[in-house]
Amino acid sequence: MPVDTPLPGHRPHPVRGSLDAHARGLCELIDAAPSPYHAAAEVTRRLVQAGFIEVLETDAWPREPGRYVVRRGGSVAAWSTAHLEADAPASTPFRVVGGHTDSPNLRISPRPDKGVLGWEELVVEVYGGPLLNSWLDRDLGLSGRVAVRDATVPLGVSERLVRVDEPVLRVPQLAIHLDREANSGLALDPQRHLTPIWGASGEAPSFHAWLAALLDVADRDVLGFEVMTHDLTPSGPLGREGDLLAAPRLDNLGTSYAGTVALVDAVAAIESAGGAGHIPLLVLFDHEEIGSTTSSGGDSTFLPAVLERVVLTRGGDREDHLRALAGTLVVSADMAHATHPNYAELHEPNHRITVGGGPVLKVNTRGRYASDAPGSAAFALACEQAGVPMQVFRSRGDMPCGSTIGPMSAALTGATTVDVGAPMLSMHSARELTGATDPGMYVAALTACLAPHGPSPSGPRAQPSPPVTGPDDVIAPRGELG
Incomplete structure (x- = not known):
């Protein structure tokens, strides 16, 4: 039989490569961003390609209207004032879409080298709240950033991104013969059971020396690193008809992709329409999965500082800044739990969520x-403007609920805030699942958040209604939200 003749009953998958533009774009961003530092760099690259100018926090920011992007570690923010007239008030409010770049994983310890019974291992620490069993028996690469001695820069240290897309690590699971109860409930001790192997030759260099060789620098010049594991299986379609999308880090690179495209599309729409009475802004934070209380997390000064500096560069003062915040809308965008078909009883029965069913409003x-x-x-x-359906998620009343950057952003800015997402299964697994049409609907909804039609949300703040009593009490709105 000729080698190119299919075996009897064989049929090639009919949909490989047939994903729509947004599903493909999401896959490309995910595969380009194995770490939050790569994610921030990739988002910045895409925005610069779309006409945004990168600025540094340490520099004075331009006072001219334009499109700008700034990074802080694994976090990135971008905005456009290019559409504003010279006499636009400095108190012009913002429309913000916020998300995060980090995902749960296993991270290499500062002193990782370990040898046991001839096996060469690297000690890791669990980052965030991953489904630990999903990291077993996977081919893992390495990515992150390394601080390298560099006499040519003021602080004497430069940052280098590192990425190894080769199977250098694996966490081997114990054979069923040695744990007959494994299928009754696998219990993993992060200290003892999650140490990956990376050789058995007996000749492994120290991880520190290996990094130095990878970067072509002297061993002594590697002064620090934040390196993590990533699953090497490429993102792509799944299912009989390819109507699903399987990928690592959907939580929350799904939002990083959708928010980036939404900002570019919204800026183009605003400029085409002749302007808008608000400033569209995207912010993606690192460290959401560990609580956000870091120098570049959602609970840091990053977003408040960017918002204030934008107002100041436009000639505003503290009063203008506070007025701008009072009229601002923050859309905290993260992925959302679709109703799991095998565990439907764990979901609130009146709030079923389906993949392919549209973006999700999250309430608690x-x-x-x-x-x-x-x-x-x-x-x-x-969602109405974008022409996409909207779903509403609420967790069961007898179960705890996760959280997002939304509450802390609301507290730090005082802005009207809403939590939203796109539906998915297997959240916090090494490999997650969503619908193939969900990225496009998510992009459309977030674009409409940044570039709403109709009355601008930047109009004058609504005046308080006269006090009333009785059953017809009315709460005055904070401002027009149409």
Whole structure:
């Protein structure tokens, strides 16, 4: 039989390569961004390609209207004032889409070298809240950033990105013969059971020396590193008809992709329409998965500083800054739990979420999500404008709820805030699942959040209604959200 003749019953998959532009774009960004530092660099690269100018926090920012992007570690923010007239008020509010660049994984320890019974291992530490079993028996690469001695820069240290897309690590699972109860409930001790192997030759260099050789620098010049593992399986379609998308780091590179495209599309739409009474802004934070309380996390000065500096570069003062915040809308965008078909009882029965069913509004009365009525209304209007359906997620009343950058962004800025996302399964697994049409709908909704039609949200703040009593009490809105 000729080698190119299919075996009887064989049929090639009919949909490989048939993903739409947004699903393909998401796959490309995910595969280009194995670490948050690579994600921030890739988002910046795409924005610069779209006409944004990168600025540094240490420099004076341009006072001229334009499109700008700034990075802080694994975080990135971008905005456009190019559409604003010279006499536009310095108190012009913002429309913000916020997300994060980091994902749960295994990170290399500062002193990782370990040898046991002839096996060469690297000690790791768990980052965030991953599904630990999903990291077993996977071919793993390495990525992150390295601080290198550099006499040519003021501080004497430069940052280098490192990425190894080769199977250099693996966490081997114990054979079923040695743990007959493994299928009854696998218990993994992060200290003892998650140490990956990377050789058995007995000749492994120290990880420090290996990094130095990789970067072609002297061993003594590697002064620090933040390096992590990543799954090497490429992102791509899944399912009989290719209507699903399987990929690592969907939480939350799904938003990093959608937010980046939405900003570019929104800026183009605003400029084509002759302007808007608000400033569109994207911010993607690092360290959301570990609580955000870091120098570049959602609970840091990054977003407040960017917002204030934009106002100041436009000739505003503290009063203008506070007025701008009072009229601002923050859309905290993260991925959302689709209803799992094998565990439907763990989901709130009146709030079923499906992949392919549209973007998700997330609500929690305990403040784990920041959505309030005005913010929820703004997102509903954005989905209506985008022509996409909207779903509403609420966790079961007898189960705890996750959280996002939304509550802390709301507290730091005082802006109307809403938590939203795109539906997915296997959240925090080494490999996650969403619908192939969800990225496009997510982009459309976030674009409408940044470039709304109709009355601008930047109009004058609504005046308080006269006090009223009785059953017809009305709460005055903070401002127009249409």
